[in-house]
Amino acid sequence: VRTYKLDTVLLILKCTQESKGCSWYIRAAKIAGSDFFSVTRYRSKHTCSRAVQSSSNCRRRGNPRLVAAVLHEDYPGQFDTPVPKTIVDVVHRRAGVTVSYSTALRGKQLHVSDVRGTPEEGYRMLFSYLYMLEQENPGTKTNVQLDADNRFEYLFVALGASIEGFQ
Template sequence: MYVKCSVKGCLWRISARVGRKSTPFLRVATFINEHVHNAQDNLRVEHCSSASLIASIIIDEVNDHIDRRPNDIRKTLERDYGVKLTYKQAYRAKQKALEDIHGRPDQSYMLIPWICERLKETDNKTVAKWVGNTNNTFERAFIAYGCCIEGFIAGARHVLYIDGCHLSGPYKETLLLASAYDADNELLPFAIAIVKGETLEDWTWFSYMIKEIVGSMELTIVSDRHNAIIGVVQAIFGGERHAYCYRHVKENFSAQMIKLNRGKRKTSGKAREERLQYLDAIAYARLDTEFDGAMDNMRKFNPQLFEWLLNHGDVERWALSKFPFKRWDNITTNLAESFNAWMLKERRYNVAQLIHEHREKVACSKHSNE
């Protein structure tokens, strides 16, 4: 190690080397403790802004606070070390620190086959499978833990809420998920899959894996009206058991209201709320007579919205009184959104770390329920 004063012409320097391989100590070889300038006049020092150097400084902070933003890192380094970085430099340093902590993304992919095999060895009821391409490169991974499978089959309502969300870590693909309500009306994670995107092929593979687990069980699927999901549920579970999320219906209904009112006088918030209340009455009606009355009220209130519901609303997929199977009043995919929020931090990790953290969370929630 060799350190010298950065001020041009200054004699101050120190050098040291390892004395013996078995000791962690350095032996000072040279030390000239003499400055030819006033140190207080030379506090502005040029620094090396390599990502590796900065990452070594912030690695503990990033490990403890993975949500730390690059701008926060910039402020901390300037305050504590007098080092000024651009946003891009701070971002690179954080990515390098995460790589040092969790490994490179390509390294994490190589661990997927091993992770899947270890999960099955740990619990033979756990379903863990991965798929690679012709080069044996990771493409998809599916995981359903034994405790979740047992809990769903033995003690949960046989309704699965499925959705997809983007991963924000080094593997920027998609997380597919299936979850249910347990006996206490709380989140029961059932299965996850890491895939390239919400494509027909990926949803088919994910749904087929679920079907392999549940077998001949009569299962209701609740989802948004994603085109890929509609076709897949029809083919694997039967289209009649596919319910649509009412929240997404509401969003489409609101968009239709805006379209019909385009070019007209601005609609008040109270009027918009009134129309949504008419829609709520249709959705939550328990008896056919209540449903018919709610639809008639919508027709009288706004014939155009009534026609839209008849032709494009798929009412039988979300209205309680029209869907032929039990939904226990849970007519949205809010549970899937809760799962997304539950996994918010883990979605920023690489694939191997995401699976590990998800397993830890499932284990902790299982023990807390017990």
Template sequence: MRTVDMGRDTNLRDHLFAATDVHQNLEHDDMNHAPSSPVNNVVETGNFDDGPAPVDDMLDDPFNGTNVTSIADVDPQMSSQLIRSGTDQWITAVDISDPVERQIFLSKKELYSKIHLLALQDKFEFHVSRSSHKMLTVACVDRNCKWMLRASSVKLTSIFMIRKFNHVHTCSVDIRRNAHRHATTSVITEHILRKLDNPHRLYDSTAIARDIECEFGVKITYQKAHRAKVAALHMLHGTPGDSFQKLPSYCHVLGERNPGTLTHIEVDSHNRFHYFFLAFGASVHGYMRYLRPVICIDGSHLKGPYKGTILLATDQNANKQIYPLAWGIVDAETNRSWMWFMSNLKELIGDFAELVFVSDWKNSIFNAIAHLFLQSRHGYCI
């Protein structure tokens, strides 16, 4: 076991924390295979021209002849980096409800998600008749329906362009129904990204399921809505494992921006996260100058994929409000974890006769205070 003091060693390798893998129960779309149901109506659409588009693929300018108002679903930050060839005109992203020919998408996955949303909106089902790294052809599940869409990649890029699109359905009304099969977790995830990326809105799983039913007429379970929300949050903010990887950099920036801040990271023998301690410099400064030396300490369980326990050291200001002094993340409330936390706290505030600790009757807290703070006093909550 070793301890890393971020105040002295900030050049940690990227693989400092090999956090345990957490398997997310997410549904994934296989764009290279046709869906398995319904079987009776799925046939190869040989009557469509799904071959390569030699003229379009050989264009030196991938956007030659493209109407810029047909460029949809492009992220504004990414679209601002795309400049139309031969001019200084920026390509502008607009929101188009239905796909059109020569519309471009930044990736095949983005195009596939758009087709799924269209199927939910118009209440029909499709199957993939041809799929590769450079080509995607989809058609209605009814062999007699003329609806189809063919897209291919633009020369030497991951951008996909719709080459041919017949948007008219000639299938029976009985075929077109609420397409639950296309309401997958990944599609819902893409659909709710913008709504989740709003810090002023609480968007829970129940609201997600309600919105999907209102917008598309499809009922999804609470569990599917929750999986979609978790996947969307991971896309927006990264996974918990990614956060562990960024912890050393975060501590380094804290020390630069908040003078007097103390951070400690301890890893196990496999170089994985074990303990973490943090005390903001401003909190320490305020405690040392203005507050009474009476510190309450306690621990509480954490939720999430990695569980653990948070240990807290707090005080009370003149307004009788809780004043956070220091906190730590450990595996559980044990003798070793409390000894480690209290030793870091002692490095901050020292040990003197006027110091008083208040806690519950946990033996691990009593042992740590008795061993480290020989001059202070310790009171119990009754």
């Protein structure tokens, strides 16, 4: 399989034996408003010999984004994933591609980053979280201290139940 066209909205893959008349083909278009592609055309039959190998004789390799996608499916919303050595086997079994230990590690880190979000996203949500914490836990006290440049310095949280327990 070789990539014939790849851009932000369209993906076309064709058989490497297309020049010899093989008609295998897949076309996918990006679904509006998402990161997913939808297959729009697919010719499933290879008309070339199945025994024909690509002239480059290279193995299919995965990248960290593929590893993260496999982990998203197997461990949705979880930080706790297998060790990279196990991830190498999982990706090979699930996606049929080989990845190195370091690629598996980078994919695992990408998965955790996707689940956790960036520090900037977390900071933007901090004040809403603290407000809801005070609303849902009577007696809870929170305080965010910022420095002279309006940068985060420290955070204080005392849960209402803990305050009540000390009185």
